[in-house]
Amino acid sequence: MCRYRCYPRANLATHRLLDRWLLIGLAGVGAGCNTLDDLVSVDPPDRITAEVYEVPGNAPALVAGAIGDFECALASFIVGAGLTADELMVTGGNVHRYSYDRRSFAASGLLGAGFAIATCANSPNGVGVYRPLSTARGQADNVRILLEGWTDGQVPNRALLLATMAAYGGYSYLLLGESMCSAAFDLGPELTPAQIFALAEARFTQAITTGQNANNSDIVNMALVGRARTRLSLARKADAATDSRLVPVGYVKNATFSSSTRRRNNFVYSENRTDLVSVESPFWNLTDMGVSDPRVKATDTGRRGTQGNVPIWYQEKFTSLSTAIPLARGAEAQLILAEAEVAAGNLTAAVAIINTLHARSGVGLPPFAGGTATEVLSHIIYERSAELWLEGQRLMDIKRYNLPLVPPSGTPYPLGGVYGNETCYPLPDVERNNNPNTSD
């Protein structure tokens, strides 16, 4: 068995003299060992050295681990971005989430820059965005590069695994682009959201190409939705529509969760059910054209947060620690398409898409009559807020459509201070201080 301090014998040369000196001493006490290394070698604990783990035989485990990292990061992202947007609010007590809710961030410090410091499974001490997404991105890219260096003979289904890593990597880039004011990758320079989206698009494109080679529609559709969402953020609605049209309406790609460990929990559910965050008022008793919208289920518990001034509402969309969260689905693609249709002047097509979604089983909302382009777009925005509620889309929608902030900037924050107007997270000091390619 390889022990922890197993390293090439040749490396001992520089210290051979001391080694020998020590051994002479040790011989005097009857240690009876062959080398000093033997004496100080210990078994590694639950850690696994990279050189042992990063081998072709572990490719499936590497991929599963990278996806696990992303899923954990996604759930944290949804909570953090949901607090910054108007989907969620802090109930009180735990100050680590205030900055998200108050829309006021700092480049360092756990309370102001929790987005950069907290990890994905750090509840109740924080909610991470930049760190967990960067980790997920790094994992996906690292595994993708490893796979590219291996052969099909070494790794069964290598193309599929490659496509998978490219797709998940693309989503990590995408979410960073939607939430960060700027970001860096692999100690590279500080990039704008547009530059980040470009990287995401490239990953999705690779995923689509490789996935098609592997003949795997699941990954291809996931990447198509991701690329459409990316292109929408880049204001390339026509390109987004092209991708969206290729995705079946019923397609769903979920992020999976379980109750096995905190890391695997549906973080949205656990944050809400442990009373740390509550559904924010815009999503209480939501109606669409006078009818209660079944896609946004929230109930008033009748209780208030620890300071007695924030009502606790529970979301009912995710009903357990193991409830999956949709990452990419056909309905989202349809709404992207609808928006593109409005931009192209095809209002009828856009309204038809909305009504198709309304008519789905389990939704059953009355048809939308349509109207002016502004009215249709406005309704699409509503549709997105309801259809994609608590799926990590609302923050980008607020920015993309320049929606009013709720509550407005300057409003007293019920837990102290006032609401700010920041809707992206600054490049944190932890990156700026330790990345030589970012400016001070």
Add this chain to the structure above:
Amino acid sequence: MVGVKQSMHLAAAILVVCGLKVRGAEAQAGQSLAMSANQRGSAASARARLEVRDLTVAAALVRLHESSGVPISFSPTMFPAAHRVSCRCQAVTVAQALDSVLKGLPFTHWVQGGQIVVVPLPRLRSDRQEPPEMQLVGLRRLEATGEIIAQMLKTRQPATLQSITQGGVVAGTVIDARSVPVEGARVSIPGRTGDALTNAAGRFRLENLTGATVEIRVVAIRYRPATAVARVGDLNLQITLSEAPVNLEDVIVTGTAGETRLRALGNAVGKIEASTVREVAPVSDVGQLLNARVPGVVLNSQSGAAGTGSRILIRGPASMTFDGYPLIYVDGVRIKGDPVSGPAVGGAGAPNAISRLNDLNPADIESIEVIKGPSAATLYGTEASNGVIQIITKRGRSGKARYDVRVRQGANWFMNAESRLQTTYWKNPATGVVDSLNILRLERERGNPSPFRTGHLQGYGLDLSGGAETFRYFAGVNFDRDEGMLPMNSSHRQSGRVNLTMTPSQRLEVNAGVATTVGRTTTYAAAYPSVVYLAAPNTLNAPSRGFQGTPPEVQAATRNLYQDLSRSTANVTVTHRPTSWFSQRIAAGLDLTNTEDVILIPRVPAEFESFFSPTGRLGSKDVARINTRYTTADYTGTLRLSLTKTLGSNTSVGGQYYSRLDETQGAVGEQFAALGVQTVTGATIRTGTENFVDNVTVGFYVQQQFDWRNRIFLTGALRGDANSAFGSEFKAVKYPKLSASWVISEEPFWKLGFVNQLKLRAAYGQSGQQPASFAAVRTYTPVPGTNDVAAATRQSPGNPNLGPERGKEIELGFDASLFDDRAGINVTFYNRRTTNAIVLREVAPSTGFDGSQFVNAGELRNKGLEMLVTARPIQTQSLAWDVSLNLSTNDNKVVRLGIPGATFLPVGFIPNRLQEGYPVGSYWSKRVVSADLDATSGRAINLMCDSGTGAAPLPCATAPPVFLGQPFAKVDGAIATTLALGRSLRLYGLVDFKRGVKHLNTNPLILCAFFLLAEINYYPERFPATQVAECQQGLAALGTSFIADAGYVKVRELSVTYDAPDRWARQLGASRASVTVGARNLHTWTKFGGLDPESHSVSGWLTAPHTEAVLPLPAAVITTISLSF
């Protein structure tokens, strides 16, 4: 040939005279002494021939007597039992042979009445022509002793003091200046035969006296000789000994290189005589024993909860990354001494501060030695840069079995809780009325019980010791059960120890010990005190009754946190002296610590369900079992040579093997199926974890010491270590050491009469601090991947070049006794630099690693002055006053971070930094220097903040964070005094203090900046506008409103001790009985606005000490009854 056996006979004979009995030996003592006793005259110049190898001093003197025929008087018990001598002395005089035999020992010899007497020389200046008082005492006594021996040997009868003495009697007690009985003191009457040793109660008895009065002389190790005139027939004479403030012959256990006399040490070593401290001070754990008694050793209390302990810091923070805890050894074996463990719920301020050091029973401890820094700790190697604490436990003394019984009863409480608690405020929006709330007062007025209680303290102990010269034993058992100030907080501990000393031959000594401790500490969730500290007037009519969220009884009923302990330590030390010039020692031991931390949150009963979320109501259980195993193997060989008549050499080589293995298993169950189910098995969601960390150090050293005339000592050493945490590109580390000491007061030119003794010393040395285990390698850690399949995630980028931090320290100082030993002073200046300091460099998240990386980059410096002054201004028969002052300063600074582009690193979670040019872990935040108050809105406006550069203030929006203070005290010290009134009463007090330390006062911050429940929120006009501004800025500008001066002066210990009259003790069948009534923490002077400037949270080594949810140190009154049988 007269051999070892005969020397034993002589020893036995003299021991008989000294009042000790060695059965069967008395009648067989050789006659050669009796014969030689008739030979008087030129004893010193008589010719002698002495060829001995590896004999005790006593045996060698017998040989010398036999070969020369010169009578030699001495007491064998005076000599160090371990000391062996060799001599190939041919054609020499007796005096020359004696010089050889006594070389290196603090003894001299004199001719008196035709015989030679050998006497100790603890305070003799070599240039004195007349023997000092003490020598005269010994001379006369020993002359008389010789006569008794002669008489005894002539009659060949077993001799006892009683058999040869009749007549008048003087009896009494020998005590020290604090009226503590002195055991083992030698009491004699000059010019007359017969002396006595005092017993455990300090009692002695002299018989066969004539005349109306006699002059009594008393000699004891560590004390100045004393004289008293007694009336014959006085059975209650009291003789007070003054402790010598500097004892150069004290033996210091330097651990690796064997025992060393204080005179040879180039370093300062702090020493606590535990038994002496416990005679008067109300201490019930090792932390309290250490606190404020050794300059430079700073204890930072964390919580007033029962069972919690303190962090120990020696000479300031030596690392920018790792905790500063010293290594702990017990009887030569390394043990786990971590100060922070235990279950915790609640994040900041969680009371997880159970100290492993307090697993030791303080009553088992004989003494504690503190080796403070790299200059002294070099031979301890790569983990010793924070210093070393050596704990020496009690050993049996030869003699009849002795029993000591202790009973401790007391109480502790949150003193003046109602007035110390911050009143909270709230403005009712409906009525516009501002309500204020003192929740404790309100609860009292409501007739509800206080959330705090008076906790009962109790302890019971029994020690047994005794044995013969070849086999001695000490056994002790102890039971402690202390309750804290919170209803669920308590600490139970049962411990036992057996120490055996075996001397199968003069060449071999074996010391073995086993100890075990079991116990349970029940602690509390952070929310319990928080619901009180952060009381909310807006919920007065809610179910929480004004408590923050939850009433305390709900917290108590729904949180059960405890740690179970099972600990065993075993040690064996074998000392072998095969020849006179070589000795070797091997020590080995194990320390096994098994703890089980349990956080049980039972399923909430129906009446409390409304306080919890649906998930929270279902409960959970978290069990963490941590098994830690320390293994020690330590070999030392020492070669002693006399290079010339005046130059000696002492060479030591040795090797050590240390390993530490931590095994952790955890099980978590969430959501109990039903009320009453409290096992992980009974939970709906169950998870398990396992981990282990193994670390091994292997080291080897060589040390060379030269001494010149027993006055100048030069020591050099080199140690090399390998450690399993070093990176693969870093193989081993070497640490050098050099020290010198000079007992200048023994030089012939020394003329300063008021300076009795003066030793100058200097030392330079290095030691290390190993990196964290597995910090060197790039690792993954297993986690479940998507769909819960087995996978791993990247954990650490590692650093293959990682090596240990290197502490380099120089210290200079002196030890002096002054004014006829009435005062003593020890002064040390130290300057320590930590190079290759390991910095926990954050990894840029863009690398894809979720964590940090250790790098050898920085440098930090600690320097300061340590001073210990002891004095005895008054000493009369009826009054003795002792006073001591210890003071230490520490000036620490981050010299260099070593990270390109970074001038500081944030540590902790709020305002602490490692910033170049500033103290370690210093506080940084904006500081508002001027503001105006808008009377309408109540908000501070026109905020201007400190620019940090000395320039004009800047608008706070653009002002930078500025330095606001440091978390480690600049000055730390204590004044202790003992006043002994008459025979039976001792008054004792200790006041300690800290200066130049800041804490983050968290509770007011939360109340004003987050919960809006502070007076300043509703009556801002009552406060300075700058304070209003900092409250409203909250975390953005903590300023001096919340980074507060935590300096203090505290009345730490007070006590009154009463030694019962002997007749009372005898009625109990005891030789001594005493009662001590003591108190702790009775008063604090401080500017700190929080509950206690000492108590603070423990969430991180350099994290801002802050006060959320912590308990103040309790006031306590403790009564201790001690009986000796």
